[in-house]
Amino acid sequence: MRQNANLKTRVVSSLYVVTGATCVVLGVIGIFLPLLPTTPFLLLASACFMRGSPRLNHWLRHHPTFGPILDNWYQHRAVSSTVKRRGNIMIVCSFALSIFLVPLWWHKLMLLVMAMTLLFFFNRLAVIDKTMAVELVAEKQENQ
DSSP: OHHHHHHHHHHHHHHHHHHHHHHHHHHHHHHHOTTSOHHHHHHHHHHHHHHHOHHHHHHHHTOTTHHHHHHHHHHHSEEEHHHHHHHHHHHHHHHHHHHHHOOOHHHHHHHHHHHHHHHHHHHTSEEEOHHHHHHHHHHHHHTO
């Protein structure tokens, strides 16, 4: 009975690691492709790694590129103004291109509604400005 529980734990942990790794790959692709959002995939990867591999979670949280994005979210539930600006530009550009390319009017309408809904929710995310981030980093270093 104990072997079954141990095997089940290892299988579940492996599934979390595979899912997390897939999300990291999709997040990296999302840096270059406007249709894939980077931050949600990295957040999902971090959540999977927390459950499946603390070592990989540590690597992701301390990565020079991905770490600050995750820290902003975990500490402040906010994204940087740069991430928000890039996200808005990419959302508008990718949906505008899609609306231009589809031939049917109801597809265009559907895409327009999807874009407006996505922009509404995306722009509701809190923004952490650079001065606040610098102050928080300085405060964190003082407390160490």
